[in-house]
Each structure stands twice: as C-alpha cells, then as structure tokens.
Amino acid sequence: MQALVKLENISKYFGSVIANENIHLEIFSGEALALLGENGAGKTTLSKMLFGMYKPSQGAIYINNRAVKLNSPKDAIDHGIGFVSQHFSLVPSLSVAENVVLAKEGGAILDLKKINEQVAATAKKFGLSLKPQAIVSELSVGEQQRVEILKALYRECKLLILDEPTAVLTPQDVRALFKTLKSLQEKGLAIIIITHKLDEVIEISDRVAILRHGKLVSTEITKETNARALANLMVGRDTIAVSRNTDHRVDEQILFAVKDLSLKNKRGLKVLKDISFNIHASEILGIAGVAGNGQTELLRVLNGLQKPDRGEAVLAKQKLSFNDSQHYNNLQIGRIPEDRHKATIADLSVAENLVLEHIEDFSKAGQLSKKAINQYANKLIKDFQIKAKANDKARTLSGGNLQKLILARTLAKEPKLLIVAQPTRGVDVGASEYVHQKLLEQKRNGAAILLISDDLDEVMRLSDRILVIYEGEIMAEFAAEDASREGLGLLMAGNRDAA
Amino acid sequence: MFGLKIERAPASLLQRFMIPIIAVAITFILASILILIAGANPLEVFYEILFKPFTKRTSRIEILVQATPLILTGVAVAFAFSAGYYNIGAEGQLYAGALAAALVGPKLAPLPQFMAIIIMLLAGFIAGALWALLPALLKVKLQVDEVVTTLLLNSVILFFISALLNGIWRDPISGWPKSPAIARSAEFPQIMARSRLHFGFIIALLSLLALWWVLKRTRFGLELKAVGLGKEAARFMNIKVAKTMLAAALISGGIAGIAGVSEVAGLHHYLIDGISPGYGYTGIIVATFGSLNALGIAFAGLFLALIDTGSLSASRSLGIPAYLGDVIQATLLLATLVALLLNNYQIRRKDA
Numbered sequence: 001m002q003a004l005v006k007l008e009n010i011s012k013y014f015g016s017v018i019a020n021e022n023i024h025l026e027i028f029s030g031e032a033l034a035l036l037g038e039n040g041a042g043k044t045t046l047s048k049m050l051f052g053m054y055k056p057s058q059g060a061i062y063i064n065n066r067a068v069k070l071n072s073p074k075d076a077i078d079h080g081i082g083f084v085s086q087h088f089s090l091v092p093s094l095s096v097a098e099n100v101v102l103a104k105e106g107g108a109i110l111d112l113k114k115i116n117e118q119v120a121a122t123a124k125k126f127g128l129s130l131k132p133q134a135i136v137s138e139l140s141v142g143e144q145q146r147v148e149i150l151k152a153l154y155r156e157c158k159l160l161i162l163d164e165p166t167a168v169l170t171p172q173d174v175r176a177l178f179k180t181l182k183s184l185q186e187k188g189l190a191i192i193i194i195t196h197k198l199d200e201v202i203e204i205s206d207r208v209a210i211l212r213h214g215k216l217v218s219t220e221i222t223k224e225t226n227a228r229a230l231a232n233l234m235v236g237r238d239t240i241a242v243s244r245n246t247d248h249r250v251d252e253q254i255l256f257a258v259k260d261l262s263l264k265n266k267r268g269l270k271v272l273k274d275i276s277f278n279i280h281a282s283e284i285l286g287i288a289g290v291a292g293n294g295q296t297e298l299l300r301v302l303n304g305l306q307k308p309d310r311g312e313a314v315l316a317k318q319k320l321s322f323n324d325s326q327h328y329n330n331l332q333i334g335r336i337p338e339d340r341h342k343a344t345i346a347d348l349s350v351a352e353n354l355v356l357e358h359i360e361d362f363s364k365a366g367q368l369s370k371k372a373i374n375q376y377a378n379k380l381i382k383d384f385q386i387k388a389k390a391n392d393k394a395r396t397l398s399g400g401n402l403q404k405l406i407l408a409r410t411l412a413k414e415p416k417l418l419i420v421a422q423p424t425r426g427v428d429v430g431a432s433e434y435v436h437q438k439l440l441e442q443k444r445n446g447a448a449i450l451l452i453s454d455d456l457d458e459v460m461r462l463s464d465r466i467l468v469i470y471e472g473e474i475m476a477e478f479a480a481e482d483a484s485r486e487g488l489g490l491l492m493a494g495n496r497d498a499a
Numbered sequence: 500m501f502g503l504k505i506e507r508a509p510a511s512l513l514q515r516f517m518i519p520i521i522a523v524a525i526t527f528i529l530a531s532i533l534i535l536i537a538g539a540n541p542l543e544v545f546y547e548i549l550f551k552p553f554t555k556r557t558s559r560i561e562i563l564v565q566a567t568p569l570i571l572t573g574v575a576v577a578f579a580f581s582a583g584y585y586n587i588g589a590e591g592q593l594y595a596g597a598l599a600a601a602l603v604g605p606k607l608a609p610l611p612q613f614m615a616i617i618i619m620l621l622a623g624f625i626a627g628a629l630w631a632l633l634p635a636l637l638k639v640k641l642q643v644d645e646v647v648t649t650l651l652l653n654s655v656i657l658f659f660i661s662a663l664l665n666g667i668w669r670d671p672i673s674g675w676p677k678s679p680a681i682a683r684s685a686e687f688p689q690i691m692a693r694s695r696l697h698f699g700f701i702i703a704l705l706s707l708l709a710l711w712w713v714l715k716r717t718r719f720g721l722e723l724k725a726v727g728l729g730k731e732a733a734r735f736m737n738i739k740v741a742k743t744m745l746a747a748a749l750i751s752g753g754i755a756g757i758a759g760v761s762e763v764a765g766l767h768h769y770l771i772d773g774i775s776p777g778y779g780y781t782g783i784i785v786a787t788f789g790s791l792n793a794l795g796i797a798f799a800g801l802f803l804a805l806i807d808t809g810s811l812s813a814s815r816s817l818g819i820p821a822y823l824g825d826v827i828q829a830t831l832l833l834a835t836l837v838a839l840l841l842n843n844y845q846i847r848r849k850d851a
C-alpha cells in the first residue's frame with residue numbers, strides 16, 4: 001500500500017536544541033497513528049512541520065509519493081492536511097459556521113444562509129453534532145474542539161493531526177472525540193493523534209510511533225504491544241549515564257509542609273486534589289509527571305500567584321499567604337519559575353532583572369541606588385557565569401543565560417525553601433549541568449527544595465524522594481533509590497497498578 | 500513560493516536613529532499630495548510651516564506658548580503609556596483641570612500670588628486625577644479596557660463644561676459663554692516681556708524633568724516600566740501591579756489637569772469652550788513620537804508646536820486650509836506608529 005504522507009529523514013533544530021532528528025515515518029489513509037512521547041520529545045514540532053508552520057532543517061516530506069514543500073499552513077491545507085492545535089484559533093464572537101468558513105479563502109460575499117447549510121451538511125456527513133448558528137464563545141471546550149475539527153474537514157483534509165486533544169477535555173468529551181475519530185477513520189481519513197496517555201493510545205490507535213529526545217525510537221503495532229512496553233519505550237529503559245545524586249542524607253527537621261491543597265479551574269474541573277507533602281531541610285523532593293497534570297497550578301499556588309480553594313502550606317511554622325508574593329521575600333522563599341519569560345522582563349536590562357524582585361534593598365527613600373545595583377549585578381554576572389553585561393537587555397540573552405540570571409537572583413538570597421520548576425527546559429547541556437550543580441549545592445547548604453519537572457531524568461538525578469503527580473493527584477511516593485523509570489513512567493501515564 | 504512575513508527582530512541602532520526621520524519624510528511626502536490638490540506649491544508651504552516661524556520674534560515665542568500644553572499632555576500620556584496604561588483621556592483630564600482652575604481661581608484674591616498659584620496647580624492636579632480615577636479603577640479591578648473608557652469620558656466632561664458655560668456661567672451682560680475671571684493673584688506671571696509666554700512653560704519644563712527623574716532614578720519609575728513591559732513578570736517579581744498602574748493613571752490625569760490650569764491661568768484667565776483644540780490627543784502624538792522619554796517629548800512638543808504655528812500662518816498667507824496642520828500631525832502619528840512597529844518587527848522575504 002502506498003503511504004498518504006511520508007516523512008524522510010526529517011530533522012529540526014532550534015539553535016543548538018534538537019527538536020527532531022532523522023525521523024522516518026509513513027502515514028496511511030484510514031489509519032490512526034498515535035504519536036507518543038514525553039514532554040519535549042518533539043511531537044508538536046513534528047506536527048507543525050507537517051502543517052507548514054515550521055520548515056524542516058533537513059529531510060523531505062512526500063504526499064502521495066510526490067515531494068512537497070510546505071511553506072505555510074495554507075500549503076499544508078491545499079495538500080489536504082488538517083491540524084487541531086493545543087491552542088484553538090477560533091473567533092469567539094462569531095458563529096460556528098462563520099468560523100468554519102472564515103478559514104477557507106475565496107469569495108468576498110458571504111451568503112449566511114448558504115454557509116449555514118453547507119456547514120451543517122459537512123457536520124452531518126462526519127457525524128459531528130454542532131449547530132452552525134451557535135456562537136463559539138458559548139460553546140464548551142469539547143465543542144470548540146469539534147469546531148476546529150469541522151474546520152479541517154470542511155477544507156477536505158485527508159490527514160487530520162490532533163495535538164494532545166484530550167488534555168483539555170472532560171472524560172465525557174474524550175469519549176465523544178474518540179467516537180468521532182473512529183468514524184472519520186472509517187471514512188478513509190488518516191489520523192495522527194498526539195498524546196502521552198497510554199490507555200488512550202491503546203484504545204484509539206492502530207499504530208504507535210514513539211519519540212524520545214527528538215528521535216523516533218520505535219513504531220509499534222498497537223495490538224501487538226502493551227502499556228508497559230510502551231512506557232519503557234517512551235521514557236527509555238536504559239538509565240542514561242547520568243551521575244545521580246547519591247548523597248541522600250537529609251535533615252530530621254521538616255522545613256516545609258503542604259497540606260490538602262485543592263483547586264478548581266475556571267471551568268470547575270478539579271486540577272489539584274488534596275495535595276500533601278513534607279520537605280525536610282537538606283532535601284530535594286522531586287515531583288514527576290507529564291505536563292498538564294496540575295504542576296502549573298501547584299506552582300502558581302506555591303509561588304504566591306493564586307489562592308487555593310482549600311489547604312495550607314507552612315514554612316518553618318509560618319503559614320504562607322498565597323497571593324502575596326512580597327511575603328515570600330521575608331520568608332526567604334526562592335522561586336525558579338516554569339516559564340522564564342513570565343519571570344523576567346525582556347526589555348529591561350540584566351541588572352534591573354536581577355534586582356527587581358528585591359528592589360527595596362536597592363533603593364533609599366524611593367530613589368534607586370544605581371551604584372549598588374550595578375555592583376550587585378556585576379558580582380552576580382561573575383559568580384554565576386552569565387554571559388552578558390549588566391546593561392544588556394534581557395531580550396538578548398540565550399535560554400541558558402536567562403536561566404542563570406534567574407538562578408543568580410534567587411540563590412544569591414540563600415533561600416530556605418526553593419521552589420524550582422523545569423530548571424533546564426530548553427537549556428543547553430553545559431548550562432543544564434551548571435544548574436544541577438547549583439541546586440545540589442543549595443541542598444548541601446540546608447535548603448528544602450521542591451523540584452517540579454517534566455524531565456524524568458532530571459527528577460531521578462537530583463531528588464532524594466520522588467512523588468508522581470497525575471491529573472492533579474499525588475499517585476505515589478518513592479525513595480529515590482527505589483524509583484525505576486518503568487515504574488515512574490507507568491504512573492505518570494496514569495497506570496495506578498504500577499505503584 | 501514568494502511571500503512576505505513579519506518577524507520579531509529589534510532594529511539596529513542606525514535604523515532606530517533613522518526611523519523618526521523617515522517618519523517625518525513620509526509625512527511630508529503625503530502632505531505634499533494634499534497641498535498640490537489644494538493648489539499650492541509644497542515647497543513654499545513647507546518653508547512657511549517649518550522655517551518662517553523662526554524668522555520673527557513673536558512667532559518664535561508663539562512656538563513656546565503652543566508647546567506648553569503639548570509638552571504637559573505629552574508627559575501626562577508618557578507616564579501612563581510607560582506603565583502599559585493607554586490613557587486616551589488626557590483631553591478630558593485637561594478640561595477637568597481647567598474647570599477646577601475656573602472654580603477655584605476667582606476665590607483666591609486674598610492670597611499672595613505664589614500661594615494662589617500653588618493652590619491652582621493642586622486643584623488642577625487633583626481634578627485631572629479624579630477624572631482619571633474611574634477608568635483606572637475599572638481597569639485594575641475589572642479589566643475594563645481603558646482605551647474605551649478614557650476616550651468616552653472626554654466627551655462627557657466637554658458637554659458638562661458646555662452646559663455650565665451656556666447655563667449658569669453665561670455672562671449676563673454680553674451673553675458670552677465664559678466662566679467668571681480668576682483672581683489676579685491666581686494668574687500665571689508672564690516670563691518674557693511683551694509676549695504671551697507664561698509661567699506654564701516653566702512648569703512644562705519641570706514636568707519633563709520629573710518624567711526623566713521618575714523613570715530613570717526612582718524605584719517607582721522602574722516598577723512602572725516593569726509593569727508596562729511585562730505585567731505578569733512584574734507580578735512575579737513582587738511588584739504590586741494594580742497599585743502601580745493606578746498610580747500611573749492618576750499621575751497622568753493629574754499632569755493633564757495641570758495642562759488645563761496652565762491654559763486658564765496663563766493665557767485666558769477664564770474658562771471658555773474649546774480652550775483646548777485637542778491638546779490631549781496631540782499629547783498622544785507627542786509622547787509616542789518622543790518615544791516616551793523626556794528629551795524626545797521636548798523635541799516632539801516643540802516640533803508639533805512649530806507645525807501648529809507655521810500652518811496657521813501658512814493658511815493666512817498662502818490661502819491653504821488651516822486644517823493642513825492637523826493632517827500633518829495625524830499623518831505623523833501614523834507614520835510614527837508604523838516606524839515604531841518596524842523598530843521591533845521586520846518584514847522579510849519568506850525563503851522557500
């Protein structure tokens with residue numbers, strides 16, 4: 001059988017970051033291919049290349065055996081490729097039909113009645129229950145996703161790519177989505193579904209392509225494999241030669257205690273479910289989990305950006321007030337955030353970014369002490385090997401250097417509690433190594449450290465104890481030496497029996 | 500395939516320097532077309548607008564008189580814009596200040612001049628800030644877009660003042676719609692003999708100094724910029740975003756209010772309709788064209804005042820419409836905005 005779409009030796013580099021390397025993959029009409037991989041494995045990048053949003057650094061894409069250049073989503077659409085991204089691109093104030101038709105070019109005059117009929121016909125043909133006249137902003141997330149799918153179908157796509165479509169859905173919506181996908185498949189469409197939930201892979205797919213660190217490690221026939229084998233492939237059985245933190249001596253004293261944190265999101269879904277844990281002095285507690293399982297929300301709460309619905313956190317007998325970050329300075333809590341760009345200001349200087357969090361130390365009677373600021377900045381730049389000058393705009397820094405900037409301003413205050421998220425995401429190897437060293441140094445100096453990371457290697461390498469979070473809930477706890485990649489991988493994918 | 504795409508890429512230093520110059524050039528090319536349509540010689544008109552005013556003492560001074568409210572509203576707008584608060588209401592806040600001056604001014608006769616003037620300034624600042632308060636609160640508490648609310652409030656105060664002027668304030672004898680005159684002690688002194696140039700110009704210069712000092716030298720100024728350049732990050736770095744933005748909005752309104760006081764106390768000595776021909780809006784052009792810094796605003800204020808002064812005399816001597824000055828200013832704003840965009844984004848050819 002001839003492949004509908006064929007990827008030949010596709011690679012994609014972002015500077016020194018390898019997002020995809022030497023990928024060979026074929027997709028056939030009428031099949032559902034699952035793209036499985038940990039966070040950062042390169043799934044989104046691969047699908048964006050198929051949809052013309054990124055240009056491959058190397059390699060070729062064939063559609064029906066003809067080499068094609070996809071320079072824009074329009075090219076991809078013209079070649080029959082549809083993409084439902086993690087972030088919907090709908091106009092909330094317009095109707096379903098208008099959104100669907102907007103996406104298709106041509107024709108200056110809109111005949112609303114005709115459009116509604118056409119869209120209704122397409123929806124009916126593919127069994128999507130949607131009212132063409134409904135206003136998008138009034139639809140549920142599941143329905144909005146259906147509009148995105150309808151958009152692609154209306155443009156007569158032959159291959160539909162869905163990037164983590166279930167991440168935002170309720171279980172009921174997931175059922176409905178899978179039913180839709182099955183029927184599309186029966187109509188001969190090829191489907192690529194991106195996910196990191198093993199049970200979903202098993203349920204929906206015919207074949208599974210597994211990505212790890214940007215490389216395609218294997219393609220499996222779903223029927224001939226099982227969750228455990230897939231988890232192994234996803235996280236890698238081979239414990240790579242990382243030097244693990246083997247000094248698991250921790251202090252007796254519990255420094256930080258979190259109790260029963262619960263939080264609902266705007267849509268009323270529980271995103272944190274009674275989260276409780278303790279961290280001792282001189283201990284690194286790692287929380288492993290696939291992104292989107294409550295880590296971001298937990299961080300927002302602990303970082304003082306959001307109040308939880310219930311629960312408390314106590315640092316050395318002092319309760320945290322959750323929405324007052326000023327309070328954090330006094331309690332000596334250091335925070336290394338998940339997203340560097342939401343914690344630094346690109347158009348301010350390196351020096352300003354270094355001092356802003358503790359600006360009261362650098363001003364007298366409201367006046368800035370420029371000299372003190374520059375001295376301090378130059379010292380940190382030197383101590384933390386930041387490759388930049390004090391007056392450079394933060395915008396000019398590479399990911400690794402920006403991370404060092406945050407590390408510098410946080411660690412220079414010798415925090416008692418350190419809340420660290422994704423400390424090496426998008427950071428090159430050298431800088432990652434440096435960040436890890438610094439965190440271990442803090443541990444030895446007696447800090448309690450909470451480490452939240454999607455990178456399982458990182459969690460295993462640094463932690464003294466590991467928790468696994470899945471759908472807002474702590475699934476299990478391991479002493480670091482008892483944790484195996486397989487066990488963690490299965491738990492991260494929601495397989496409780498592994499505990 | 501051939502196509503264009505827009506990429507985020509800061510311009511080089513040379514480009515940054517060239518951009519305002521190019522904006523001006525584009526503006527004058529577009530204006531030339533209009534002048535030709537109006538049946539005049541563009542070169543003659545530009546000479547009249549840009550150079551002629553320098554040849555006479557009165558018009559040289561007139562530029563400074565015109566620049567006074569423009570610099571004040573420019574500084575007002577710059578405070579707000581720096582904090583990412585898009586105050587389009589300087590016009591209304593100016594009128595609030597002018598109204599306060601007209602209300603307080605007549606009662607200050609018993610006071611010595613410096614006291615009276617301080618009270619005038621305070622009253623204007625407070626009135627401007629109060630007029631800015633509601634949209635600012637709506638913004639920080641309920642995330643209501645300030646562009647819309649500040650803009651709408653401009654016409655509210657204009658109608659209110661119009662009602663006062665045509666109602667209780669209407670001069671019973673002459674029938675003129677004007678407020679009672681302010682006390683002599685509340686009038687701004689002239690700062691140059693035989694001219695209209697008044698103390699308000701000094702205040703405008705002081706406001707430039709204040710803008711420079713606050714943004715460059717104070718903790719509040721740094722926090723203000725942080726909020727303007729990255730709200731979320733500012734919040735992460737312990738900055739009270741809502742308070743800072745509110746403060747910026749009120750200061751902005753206050754300074755615009757002072758611009759109103761300056762027009763009343765320095766030039767007219769009573770409040771009339773149309774005391775501002777849109778200084779509050781021109782202030783937006785001044786602040787933007789001056790890239791929100793003190794030196795830039797000083798230049799932009801003087802430049803636009805030159806265009807105002809020059810186009811008035813050009814319309815008289817060459818018979819072209821006086822609105823040409825407005826057109827030039829508006830075109831300049833658009834050209835500046837495009838130029839600013841190009842400062843941070845570059846249009847590139849899409850490589851296949």
Ligand SMILES: Nc1ncnc2c1ncn2[C@@H]1O[C@H](COP(=O)(O)OP(=O)(O)O)[C@@H](O)[C@H]1O
Pocket residue numbers: 014017018019037038039040041042043044045046425426
């Ligand atoms: N636009 C980008 N610029 C730089 N690095 C990127 C970009 N997009 C993705 N990456 C990096 O490429 C890798 C793969 O990312 P992605 O494809 O999003 O993974 P996944 O979707 O599997 O989670 C990650 O290391 C990510 O940081």
Ligand SMILES: [Mg+2]
Pocket residue numbers: 043044045
């Ligand atoms: Mg992804």
